[in-house]
Amino acid sequence: MSSPDGAPLFAWQTPSWVSLSTAASQFHSDPSLHLRRLTSDATRCGAMQASLSVASGPGAGSSLVYDYSRQQVLPATLEQLFDLAEATGLSRKVASMRAGDPVNGTEGRAVLHHALRQPKGEPPKGPEGGRLGKAHEDVHAVLDRIEAFAAEVRGGGHRGATGESIVNYVAVGIGGSQLGPEFVNEALRADAEAAAAAKGRTLRFLANVDPVDVHLSLSDLDPARTMVIVISKTFTTAETMLNARTAKRWLLDGLGKGAGEAAVVGKHMVAVSTALEKTSAFGIKPENVFGFWDWVGGRYSVSSAVGVLPLSLLYSYPVMQKFLAGAHDADRHFFEKPLRQNIPVLMGLLGVWNSTFMGYATRALLPYSQALKRFPAHIQQVDMESNGKRVAMDGTELPFAAGEINFGEPGTNGQHSFYQLMHQGRVVPADFIGFCNSQAPMEFAGERVSNHDELMANFFAQPDALALGKTLADCESEGIPEALRPHKVFSGNRPSSSLLMTRLDAFAVGQLLAIYEHRTAVQGFVWGINSFDQWGVELGKALAGNVRNQLEMSRKNKATVAGFSSSTSSLLEHYLASGK
Numbered sequence: 001m002s003s004p005d006g007a008p009l010f011a012w013q014t015p016s017w018v019s020l021s022t023a024a025s026q027f028h029s030d031p032s033l034h035l036r037r038l039t040s041d042a043t044r045c046g047a048m049q050a051s052l053s054v055a056s057g058p059g060a061g062s063s064l065v066y067d068y069s070r071q072q073v074l075p076a077t078l079e080q081l082f083d084l085a086e087a088t089g090l091s092r093k094v095a096s097m098r099a100g101d102p103v104n105g106t107e108g109r110a111v112l113h114h115a116l117r118q119p120k121g122e123p124p125k126g127p128e129g130g131r132l133g134k135a136h137e138d139v140h141a142v143l144d145r146i147e148a149f150a151a152e153v154r155g156g157g158h159r160g161a162t163g164e165s166i167v168n169y170v171a172v173g174i175g176g177s178q179l180g181p182e183f184v185n186e187a188l189r190a191d192a193e194a195a196a197a198a199k200g201r202t203l204r205f206l207a208n209v210d211p212v213d214v215h216l217s218l219s220d221l222d223p224a225r226t227m228v229i230v231i232s233k234t235f236t237t238a239e240t241m242l243n244a245r246t247a248k249r250w251l252l253d254g255l256g257k258g259a260g261e262a263a264v265v266g267k268h269m270v271a272v273s274t275a276l277e278k279t280s281a282f283g284i285k286p287e288n289v290f291g292f293w294d295w296v297g298g299r300y301s302v303s304s305a306v307g308v309l310p311l312s313l314l315y316s317y318p319v320m321q322k323f324l325a326g327a328h329d330a331d332r333h334f335f336e337k338p339l340r341q342n343i344p345v346l347m348g349l350l351g352v353w354n355s356t357f358m359g360y361a362t363r364a365l366l367p368y369s370q371a372l373k374r375f376p377a378h379i380q381q382v383d384m385e386s387n388g389k390r391v392a393m394d395g396t397e398l399p400f401a402a403g404e405i406n407f408g409e410p411g412t413n414g415q416h417s418f419y420q421l422m423h424q425g426r427v428v429p430a431d432f433i434g435f436c437n438s439q440a441p442m443e444f445a446g447e448r449v450s451n452h453d454e455l456m457a458n459f460f461a462q463p464d465a466l467a468l469g470k471t472l473a474d475c476e477s478e479g480i481p482e483a484l485r486p487h488k489v490f491s492g493n494r495p496s497s498s499l500l501m502t503r504l505d506a507f508a509v510g511q512l513l514a515i516y517e518h519r520t521a522v523q524g525f526v527w528g529i530n531s532f533d534q535w536g537v538e539l540g541k542a543l544a545g546n547v548r549n550q551l552e553m554s555r556k557n558k559a560t561v562a563g564f565s566s567s568t569s570s571l572l573e574h575y576l577a578s579g580k
């Protein structure tokens with residue numbers, strides 16, 4: 001992006017930025033732009049939907065409707081957002097990412113998580129075919145190995161050191177090496193096909209270095225029937241490495257005496273990493289290591305071996321192939337649909353509108369599906385680690401706050417928790433996600449139980465409660481006592497979008513993942529930041545290293561606490577004096 005004289009042009013220097021700022025002021029000051037009025041316009045609402053239908057393959061017959069008519073936008077606002085997208089080179093940047101250019105500038109890396117989902121035998125075409133072709137071959141070489149390994153373990157060909165079949169899998173990893181796989185695991189637990197394939201097997205996630213997490217993950221498992229999967233892109237993450245060493249000791253303690261260390265590690269420990277020399281140094285055999293590549297960011301890695309290996313052990317490889325097919329379906333939609341019908345683009349532009357122009361810093365992810373209970377946590381990392389940045393691609397300080405604060409819980413649980421604030425306190429734009437069919441429909445004595453309809457009644461009602469509100473006049477006409485009326489008024493005009501999908505199966509989980517991954521990229525591209533690095537996590541890690549050394553020295557040699565801020569020194573002294 002550059003100005004006529006060739007100088008770089010930042011998003012905030014474009015004419016669309018100025019017109020969007022003006023439009024936002026109007027939305028905040030003009031009562032005629034209240035959502036109560038905007039949503040009464042059926043033509044406007046009808047135009048504010050985009051969809052994705054699947055005609056054939058594993059997702060055949062499913063569809064996804066994205067309704068954004070309850071966003072505080074007019075058709076003209078949307079046009080201004082598309083102008084901003086054009087002025088900031090969104091389509092060019094998306095094409096660059098697809099082609100494998102190093103769009104992660106500070107690390108000089110390509111960003112190709114979409115290549116992880118490209119179907120076998122269909123290498124990406126185009127001028128970059130050579131580079132992408134190699135990535136495609138590498139991806140499928142690993143997927144083929146996962147398919148064979150999962151079949152071997154699940155079929156009893158690969159047994160433990162004492163000859164028992166391995167039915168428990170403990171995935172040791174943190175951040176992107178845990179949250180994505182955990183979300184997909186939860187999403188499929190009640191899916192009939194996945195649940196049948198997982199019968200008699202368990203998958204747990206050990207992330208926290210807290211010994212309580214280690215205890216809860218391992219203590220009731222039989223090591224003879226357990227496989228530990230160490231998942232770490234870098235194989236240096238302090239928490240994961242410590243937990244991996246602890247898990248190794250737990251296995252050796254339980255099995256090592258008869259079987260010997262090499263047999264125990266060889267049969268019970270596998271790894272997923274890009275750092276193959278480090279996995280060897282840890283003692284994991286090369287044939288038990290499943291690789292991925294520096295062009296897969298940790299938070300974008302669930303469709304690599306990071307997610308596909310542990311979830312194939314639990315649910316079988318064919319189930320995970322459906323997940324990858326769903327993600328690929330949404331990738332194609334993102335790369336090929338025009339901006340105005342493109343769901344991740346619409347979501348991303350509305351995210352920019354709400355956070356940057358309307359001033360709403362927070363957004364809620366509200367799946368009306370218990371199976372998606374870990375989806376908000378996963379997207380929280382995808383989005384906040386990607387877009388929580390302070391400078392533009394070239395290092396220029398941003399004159400606005402990029403990124404959004406993401407949080408969420410499944411409905412209807414959240415309604416009994418934080419929705420009060422969303423209805424009468426702060427404005428929190430929300431994404432409602434619902435399904436036309438339940439994963440677990442219930443019937444007793446031939447009679448359909450209405451739980452899913454009850455759940456979905458809330459999915460449909462809440463966006464209107466937020467948008468339309470309830471006026472003082474409504475309260476009067478309901479005969480509410482005067483003193484109570486102000487407390488029962490809902491100002492409304494609170495934006496949300498609704499995503500309605502046919503069903504939640506492995507294919508749909510893949511679609512949902514890819515849509516939200518791409519939404520985050522869109523926002524980063526428009527803001528002009530690098531959504532694919534994460535330097536902001538480094539400082540805390542370095543300081544923890546200093547504290548770790550101090551604790552060791554103080555415990556061993558009674559060394560006095562030195563070199564910290566006075567607040568930390570005082571707390572450390574208290575910790576050392578009071579803890580064991």
Ligand SMILES: O=P(O)(O)OC[C@H]1O[C@](O)(CO)[C@@H](O)[C@@H]1O
Nearest residue numbers: 175176177232233234237298537
């Ligand atoms: O997979 P690794 O290298 O252990 O990293 C785990 C997580 O740590 C982070 O680097 C942040 O600390 C994330 O980006 C990443 O997902």
